[in-house]
Amino acid sequence: MYDVCIIGAGVTGSSIARELSKYDLKTIVVERGLDVCEGTSKANSGIVHAGFDAEPGTLKAKLNREGNERMEQLSKDLDFSFKRNGSMVICCEESGMDTLKKLMSNGEKNGVKNMKIISGDEARAKEPNLSKNVIAALDVPMGGIVCPFELTIALAENACVNGVEFAFDNEVKDIKRSTGCYKVITSKREIEAKIVINAAGVYADRIHSMVSTVPMKITARRGQYCLYDKQTGKMVSRTIFQLPSKLGKGVLFTPTVHGNLLVGPTAEDIDDKEGTNTTAEGMNYARMKASESVENMPAGRMMITSFSGLRAHEEGDDFIIREAEDAENFIDAAGIESPGLSCAPVIGEYVANIVIPKLNPKKKEDFIAKREGIRHINSLPVEERERLIKENSAYSVIVCRCEMITEGEILDAIHRPLGARTLDGIKRRTRAGMGRCQAGFCTPRTMELISAELGISMEEILKSGRDSHVL
Amino acid sequence: MYCRNVDIAIIGGGPAGLAAALAAREAGVQDVLILERDTKLGGILNQCIHNGFGLHTFKEELTGPEYAARFADRVIAEGIEYKLGTMVVDLSKDKTITAMNREDGMFTIKAKAVILAMGCRERPRGALGIPGFRPAGIFSAGTAQRFVNIEGIMPGKEVVILGSGDIGLIMARRMTLEGAKVKVVAELMPYSGGLKRNIVQCLNDYGIPLKLSHTVVDIKGKERVEGVTIAQVDAKNKPIPGTEEFYACDTLLLSCGLIPENELTTGAGIEMNPVTSGAVVDNSLETSIPGIYACGNVLHVHDLVDYVSEEAGNAGRNAAKFVLDAGREEAGSDPIIMKTGKGVRYTVPSKICREKVEKDVLVRFRVDNVYKDVKLGIFFDGELVRSVKKRTVAPGEMEELRIRKEELDKFPDVREITVGFAED
Numbered sequence A: 001m002y003d004v005c006i007i008g009a010g011v012t013g014s015s016i017a018r019e020l021s022k023y024d025l026k027t028i029v030v031e032r033g034l035d036v037c038e039g040t041s042k043a044n045s046g047i048v049h050a051g052f053d054a055e056p057g058t059l060k061a062k063l064n065r066e067g068n069e070r071m072e073q074l075s076k077d078l079d080f081s082f083k084r085n086g087s088m089v090i091c092c093e094e095s096g097m098d099t100l101k102k103l104m105s106n107g108e109k110n111g112v113k114n115m116k117i118i119s120g121d122e123a124r125a126k127e128p129n130l131s132k133n134v135i136a137a138l139d140v141p142m143g144g145i146v147c148p149f150e151l152t153i154a155l156a157e158n159a160c161v162n163g164v165e166f167a168f169d170n171e172v173k174d175i176k177r178s179t180g181c182y183k184v185i186t187s188k189r190e191i192e193a194k195i196v197i198n199a200a201g202v203y204a205d206r207i208h209s210m211v212s213t214v215p216m217k218i219t220a221r222r223g224q225y226c227l228y229d230k231q232t233g234k235m236v237s238r239t240i241f242q243l244p245s246k247l248g249k250g251v252l253f254t255p256t257v258h259g260n261l262l263v264g265p266t267a268e269d270i271d272d273k274e275g276t277n278t279t280a281e282g283m284n285y286a287r288m289k290a291s292e293s294v295e296n297m298p299a300g301r302m303m304i305t306s307f308s309g310l311r312a313h314e315e316g317d318d319f320i321i322r323e324a325e326d327a328e329n330f331i332d333a334a335g336i337e338s339p340g341l342s343c344a345p346v347i348g349e350y351v352a353n354i355v356i357p358k359l360n361p362k363k364k365e366d367f368i369a370k371r372e373g374i375r376h377i378n379s380l381p382v383e384e385r386e387r388l389i390k391e392n393s394a395y396s397v398i399v400c401r402c403e404m405i406t407e408g409e410i411l412d413a414i415h416r417p418l419g420a421r422t423l424d425g426i427k428r429r430t431r432a433g434m435g436r437c438q439a440g441f442c443t444p445r446t447m448e449l450i451s452a453e454l455g456i457s458m459e460e461i462l463k464s465g466r467d468s469h470v471l
Numbered sequence B: 001m002y003c004r005n006v007d008i009a010i011i012g013g014g015p016a017g018l019a020a021a022l023a024a025r026e027a028g029v030q031d032v033l034i035l036e037r038d039t040k041l042g043g044i045l046n047q048c049i050h051n052g053f054g055l056h057t058f059k060e061e062l063t064g065p066e067y068a069a070r071f072a073d074r075v076i077a078e079g080i081e082y083k084l085g086t087m088v089v090d091l092s093k094d095k096t097i098t099a100m101n102r103e104d105g106m107f108t109i110k111a112k113a114v115i116l117a118m119g120c121r122e123r124p125r126g127a128l129g130i131p132g133f134r135p136a137g138i139f140s141a142g143t144a145q146r147f148v149n150i151e152g153i154m155p156g157k158e159v160v161i162l163g164s165g166d167i168g169l170i171m172a173r174r175m176t177l178e179g180a181k182v183k184v185v186a187e188l189m190p191y192s193g194g195l196k197r198n199i200v201q202c203l204n205d206y207g208i209p210l211k212l213s214h215t216v217v218d219i220k221g222k223e224r225v226e227g228v229t230i231a232q233v234d235a236k237n238k239p240i241p242g243t244e245e246f247y248a249c250d251t252l253l254l255s256c257g258l259i260p261e262n263e264l265t266t267g268a269g270i271e272m273n274p275v276t277s278g279a280v281v282d283n284s285l286e287t288s289i290p291g292i293y294a295c296g297n298v299l300h301v302h303d304l305v306d307y308v309s310e311e312a313g314n315a316g317r318n319a320a321k322f323v324l325d326a327g328r329e330e331a332g333s334d335p336i337i338m339k340t341g342k343g344v345r346y347t348v349p350s351k352i353c354r355e356k357v358e359k360d361v362l363v364r365f366r367v368d369n370v371y372k373d374v375k376l377g378i379f380f381d382g383e384l385v386r387s388v389k390k391r392t393v394a395p396g397e398m399e400e401l402r403i404r405k406e407e408l409d410k411f412p413d414v415r416e417i418t419v420g421f422a423e424d
Helices: A011-020 A059-078 A094-110 A120-126 A148-161 A201-208 A280-291 A344-359 A382-391 A407-415 A423-430 A442-454 B015-026 B043-047 B064-077 B141-151 B166-177 B196-206 B263-267 B305-324 B405-410
Strands: A002-007 A027-030 A087-091 A116-119 A136-140 A144-146 A165-167 A172-178 A181-186 A190-198 A218-228 A239-241 A252-255 A261-264 A268-270 A303-314 A320-323 A330-334 A398-400 B002-011 B032-035 B051-053 B081-083 B087-091 B096-101 B105-116 B120-122 B138-140 B158-162 B181-187 B210-212 B214-220 B227-232 B245-248 B251-254 B258-260 B292-294 B336-340 B344-348 B361-367 B371-380 B383-393 B399-403 B416-421
Touching (some): A002 A011, A002 A181, A011 A027, A011 A148, A027 A148, A027 A190, A059 A144, A087 A120, A094 A116, A116 A120, A120 A136, A148 A165, A148 A344, A148 A423, A190 A201, A190 A344, A201 A218, A201 A303, A201 A330, A218 A280, A261 A280, A320 A344, A423 A442, A442 B141, B002 B305, B015 B032, B015 B043, B015 B305, B051 B064, B105 B305, B141 B166, B158 B166, B158 B214, B158 B227, B166 B196, B166 B251, B181 B214, B292 B305, B305 B361, B336 B344, B344 B416, B371 B399, B383 B399
Parallel strands (some): A002 A027, A190 A330, B002 B032, B002 B105, B032 B081, B158 B181, B181 B210, B336 B416
Antiparallel strands (some): A087 A136, A172 A181, A218 A303, A320 A330, B087 B096, B214 B227, B344 B361, B361 B399, B371 B383
16 A cells, blocks of 8 residues: 555656655655656756746746746756756837736736846847847846756656655556545556545546546647757847747747757647647747747758647646545646746645645655766766766767767666666656757667666667657 | 877778878878777778779779778778777867777877868758657668668668668668568659669669659657658648658658768867858868868768768878978968859868969869759859860769869969859
């Protein structure tokens, strides 16, 4: 019998798992994918929002501000990439000024610090590549960027080190009420738990309806993105937003924390919760809209990849983080769309505040609060690099030439807690294959390492899902 | 971190690096060091097990590994030093190379001259903007070639190939011979990007259809490729609605162009040519940094390895000259600027330094479309000096012209030389 069963190993499930691992609890995370970060958490803008867009008084507003404030410390504790690069919302027409002011006042109500409306020229002085059409901008120093993979993996790894179990390849098929507990029936096993937490992303409504009759509807709102070569990554230093629309925050133009340029997302409500495909229309729209933010939009040939993610949009437009009305000890963490990533540092705590009074566990004294991430050799000072190479010569062998990822980093990714088992798992942990050649060069080499280290044949190696055989 | 000095450091031990090393040694420089990231010399030729290499250089048809071995064996016989499994991580303006490998860890090399011979990489799916899912089963043709020829594993059974570059054509035949069904080769352009002989020998001989002016507009399959949709494109390369055709397949190979691999070059601040994505070089193949030379596919993508070897030999000789003439005089006059005329996309070299003209200047270039019965002309400051008739020219094949030394001598004041089509 588990105390807590968390459904979903995305950033929300991982955040909850990490928080609960501070307590003397038997916790398990069940995940249908073969790794953490396989759903919405892997395909989003990677923005740590300042918190000016959420309606004041909503849970989104509260958790966003707190999450933003705590992201920096968390990034130090768990060693993931985060940068407070600042955001800017640009306004290109007089008619948009009211919206801009509304955002500023929203932000103030939400507790966002140091915002300022500046003129178009002031904005261009800060960001010289901004469009000449910008007449004003909301300057928001609190905005940041984060690597969503690293963040999710760091939370999960730390939870794992602190005793949380992870059951991958376990799709939840049903949940049954039992005496004093729930029985979570997955594609592989049955798990009994006193408390069930629903962090199933776009499928949270399906999971919810397994135990509750209170209606919930999560719509998959697709966002398509285009990612550009690092040569273009310095076009802007801040995240440039356009004025928001009904469907979301509009198309942004941002450096990523690793130095690429990212544009997108679109916002399309789709019926298919597996519809993570890109479309020609979507990519064109993202690039066309993004080009309105800047002068000299990079040419299409500078693009290195495109992807799309599905926001878990709930009709009430706010997070649903609470115990289901008609299902005691079943806690939803649903509708976690933007700014869900920004809230990761505090969502766990918010959920824990519901769980802890129910079980009254002791706080662990030996909780390990810090985690050391994979050492990215190429970004270390030369002396440090030399030292690591002397310790382990695998750090001198480059496997991914574009991102300069060494064999040592890949071996670390495989052998650390919740280690990588798939090509995408390696990619998200190390960035091998994320560069401009998009894994053309490193795929065979990485596969040889996976094969040797895990003792599986090349033909058994998967890209990500259970049917995604590379060869 | 240890540091050593060498006369000539060559980055890359593929066909370009090997030929450059041999030429440099022949020209009298003893202290030559090749840095190669792979575990053996020869570069990409090692996985090109088909024949057709060396017709110009050796007057016989060799396989890729055989061609490479002709050079590698000589490099070894000459006692030219090389380091394998060695990745160069940085090149600085002052010709200091930072590299690392398992034996030496990190180390630096201060070179009197550097030859860039890093080759090129394949254009990935993302850069092509192909929409659809991102499943397993999408490979660049070269990656698939490595799996089949080096690892001995087939990447798939039912194959669609996008792009008719040479590697794609070669892989169409290779996959077929290994038992796969290659359903179609789609090419965005109205002409193939590969050599004519490869279309005949790799597609026609095996009954594989080539669809020109077609591209992939959708990829189906969440986990592994289940099929692709191909559509015809209009004159602006936009898909024409209603022409979509679905091909069930488990593998999509991409052969959509090669990109010179110039991260080190740009890192050193060397001037680049946006058309070739290679360095700007003069007639000695010297880049904008004196003593740094470029050759082979890192300079511009070649069609035949024979030309790579030839070019690299020139780079090796010129680098040797640079080292042996230490303290040579700086170029006295402004260089002659090479311009592209009608129908020509780029030229290598980009400029000609008169001081370095010893004999005829070889100019290599590619045309921007398929043309028949044209005259390729050399213009000095806009005046046609000479033209050469060509029955057909195509973007897939590199062209060359020689500017004769006596022509240059005859016009001592020429400022610009243009290569382009001449009117009748």
